[in-house]
Amino acid sequence: MEKISKEKIQAGLEVIKNLRDSKLITHLNSCVRCGLCADTCLYYLSTKDERMIPAAKVDLVSSIYRRYQTLTGRIAPALSGARSMDDEHIREMVDLLYGACTMCGRCVKHCSIGVDIEYVIRAGREMLARMDHVPESLQATVDAALETGNNMAISEEDFLDTLEWMEEELQDELDDPGARIPINEKGKKILYTLNPREPKFFPLSISAMAKIFYAAGESWTLSTRMYDVTNYAYFSGKPEHNRIIAQRMYDEMEAMEAEKLVLAECGHGSRASRWEGPNYIGRPYPETLSSIELMADYFRQGRLRADKALTPERLTLHDPCNLVRSGGVIDEQRYILSHVSDDFVEMHPHGVDNFCCGGGGGQLAMGEYNDRRMKIAEIKAKQIRKTGATVVVSPCHNCVDQLSQINFTYKLNVQIKTMAEVVADALVIPER
Numbered sequence: 001m002e003k004i005s006k007e008k009i010q011a012g013l014e015v016i017k018n019l020r021d022s023k024l025i026t027h028l029n030s031c032v033r034c035g036l037c038a039d040t041c042l043y044y045l046s047t048k049d050e051r052m053i054p055a056a057k058v059d060l061v062s063s064i065y066r067r068y069q070t071l072t073g074r075i076a077p078a079l080s081g082a083r084s085m086d087d088e089h090i091r092e093m094v095d096l097l098y099g100a101c102t103m104c105g106r107c108v109k110h111c112s113i114g115v116d117i118e119y120v121i122r123a124g125r126e127m128l129a130r131m132d133h134v135p136e137s138l139q140a141t142v143d144a145a146l147e148t149g150n151n152m153a154i155s156e157e158d159f160l161d162t163l164e165w166m167e168e169e170l171q172d173e174l175d176d177p178g179a180r181i182p183i184n185e186k187g188k189k190i191l192y193t194l195n196p197r198e199p200k201f202f203p204l205s206i207s208a209m210a211k212i213f214y215a216a217g218e219s220w221t222l223s224t225r226m227y228d229v230t231n232y233a234y235f236s237g238k239p240e241h242n243r244i245i246a247q248r249m250y251d252e253m254e255a256m257e258a259e260k261l262v263l264a265e266c267g268h269g270s271r272a273s274r275w276e277g278p279n280y281i282g283r284p285y286p287e288t289l290s291s292i293e294l295m296a297d298y299f300r301q302g303r304l305r306a307d308k309a310l311t312p313e314r315l316t317l318h319d320p321c322n323l324v325r326s327g328g329v330i331d332e333q334r335y336i337l338s339h340v341s342d343d344f345v346e347m348h349p350h351g352v353d354n355f356c357c358g359g360g361g362g363q364l365a366m367g368e369y370n371d372r373r374m375k376i377a378e379i380k381a382k383q384i385r386k387t388g389a390t391v392v393v394s395p396c397h398n399c400v401d402q403l404s405q406i407n408f409t410y411k412l413n414v415q416i417k418t419m420a421e422v423v424a425d426a427l428v429i430p431e432r
């Protein structure tokens with residue numbers, strides 16, 4: 001790592017000097033070192049490395065705060081556990097705040113006094129980002145989104161080819177040449193988004209959702225200009241990048257004159273767009289909901305009907321942290337599964353207490369931490385194996401990717417599916 005300049009250190013320190021962020025200052029001063037968060041974090045549980053305890057990650061940031069923003073820290077740093085922002089400390093921050101946290105928020109739920117550990121870690125990432133210390137692999141993902149409009153740099157031509165191919169598949173499956181994947185159609189009820197992994201690696205999930213829209217008789221469209229539901233700047237730590245991506249989504253909603261924005265199956269994408277996006281751009285989004293809530297509504301309204309006999313396998317469900325623990329979408333996915341299967345088994349623990357798959361926080365984009373990522377995934381592998389399920393459903397493409405790698409590494413012999421795929425396979429299509 002290159003020696004860091006004084007100017008860059010000052011830029012990083014601006015984050016903790018921002019006294020308007022009273023939440024950050026409060027949480028930097030709150031940890032009582034009870035240690036209760038240790039056994040909630042999949043990094044510490046998997047490694048027993050004390051540097052991986054959530055409170056130790058908080059201390060990487062709060063020790064800097066104490067050194068530069070408190071009197072005792074300035075005159076007697078050793079007495080107050082204050083640390084200087086030097087090369088060694090920055091190296092440790094990069095390794096632990098980027099490379100040993102999926103920003104799953106599980107520790108926050110278990111903290112004895114409610115320290116928002118994830119928020120502090122995010123502030124630490126912002127400090128590093130201001131000092132140009134975002135891991136290159138993660139920054140490359142953000143740059144691709146900024147430069148091309150999607151994080152996988154898929155060209156418009158390739159995207160359109162994939163959609164055309166999926167539309168043909170849909171028409172063949174439904175035996176209806178009128179079945180469509182609408183593109184850039186203004187004034188539709190729904191503007192639907194995708195995770196770029198779908199057109200790149202899992203195009204069948206696009207036709208699965210199109211089949212669901214077809215069965216529900218929905219008015220919807222995709223946009224070629226802005227369809228990427230993800231916002232990896234949420235993980236890299238640069239607020240100005242967050243803002244650009246969030247603004248693009250808002251602008252596309254306006255341009256397409258759609259009534260609702262429906263977010264594809266993506267945990268962090270739904271959090272970044274729905275809950276954080278309005279904060280980034282300083283105004284509310286139009287009506288925004290996840291495709292999981294939409295599908296649950298279709299079943300509630302009788303617009304979708306499924307035949308459970310078409311799902312003979314035992315299913316289990318992986319709860320994506322950002323959709324469930326941080327996003328409050330907890331019961332809808334279970335309600336949907338109650339329509340498609342009679343053999344559903346919960347993992348233990350599940351819901352808001354579920355363990356992260358290990359792929360969150362930008363981990364899947366940071367290849368340098370792959371070995372660590374697969375090691376912490378053993379917890380998820382054990383959870384899955386205990387259920388006896390042969391299909392793991394997860395309403396997040398990021399989780400699906402990580403779960404597929406867990407499946408391979410830990411030889412689980414299960415299938416990993418999105419919710420749209422499971423629902424589409426079990427649908428009873430109404431006569432048209």
Ligand code: SF4
Binds near residue numbers: 043053100
């Ligand atoms: S947010 Fe998750 S990964 Fe990060 S410290 Fe807390 S429990 Fe560990």
Ligand code: SF4
Binds near residue numbers: 037038
């Ligand atoms: S549980 Fe909360 S207060 Fe206790 S050590 Fe962890 S962060 Fe600090």
